[in-house]
Amino acid sequence: MNTSVFSRPLLFLDLPGHGKNKEIIPEKEQISAYADWLENEIKQREITHFDLVGHSMGGYIGLEMLQRTSSGMDKLVLFHSNYWEDSEERKKNRDRIGAVVRKNVRIFLNESIPLLFHVPEKYPSIISDIINRAAAMHPDAIVHSAQSMKNRADHRALVAMHKDRVYSIQGEFDNLISAKESEEDWPGHFEHFFIQKNCGHMSHIEQPDASAETLIKMLEN
Structure with missing residues (x-):
């Protein structure tokens, strides 16, 4: 995905134990533990407001952040992620x-x-x-x-409560998350839900330009 097309600064973070982040993984086997880590990272950088694009597990972390009024998160994009248990x-x-x-x-x-x-x-x-x-x-x-x-917990009610702030991008042929079921069950605004064509769980690799265009429409309007 060509990130240069975005007008605002972008921050990419590896979760503890993932990628180049060799930090000790959280003690608790809970999504909230990763949300604690993410919130701390954001505060250390003195970021007061931000939008979060959470891919797969990252979306679950974003939903935890959505519950925290102190997090400073404005919009959440569930990028090949979901909100159910x-x-x-x-x-x-x-x-x-x-x-x-x-x-x-x-x-x-x-x-x-x-x-x-x-x-x-x-x-x-x-x-x-x-x-x-x-x-x-x-x-x-x-x-x-x-x-x-x-x-993790079921967050249908949470998405419905914050429907003005939550968006969803699902892959047409995702083997992990059914795009059809996601669309039928979506508790947010219908115009905030988008199915990316001709891709599975990795549209940022399979359809990079189209994915960037979709994200820009969601985040920069």
Whole structure:
């Protein structure tokens, strides 16, 4: 995605245990623990108002921030993310992730990362790079993230309460989140919901220009 088209400064942060951030992962297996970390990072930079684009798990963190009047967040974009609690089946799958990751993280990543793309065959080098970077993470960080997502609450009422501030971008062919179900269940303003065509869970890679255009319409109007 070409970030130069945005008129305001952008801040990209790696969560604890993710990417280049080698900070110790939070003690609590809760999304709120990551929100605590994010709020602290923002305050340290003396940022008083901001919009948050939360991809996947980042959207769950954004929903936690939405509840905090002191956070300074103006708009939240759920970018290939959702607002509902995991189903019981999904929770069991999160638990299975821990067992697989601790046994052989490469098996988990080689199976799961390609599923994030609508046509993974088009992005072999990018997928390989993502797998390599994820494999460098400590297994505990991956398990902690999975468990935190499993433990999150349902936020339909929260989105409805803040519908003027919450937006959603979903991938037409996302294997993790059904775009159709998301649209039918969306509790916010209909004009704040958008389905990105011809992509899965990674529209910023699969449809970078279209994704940037959609984000600009949401954040800069």
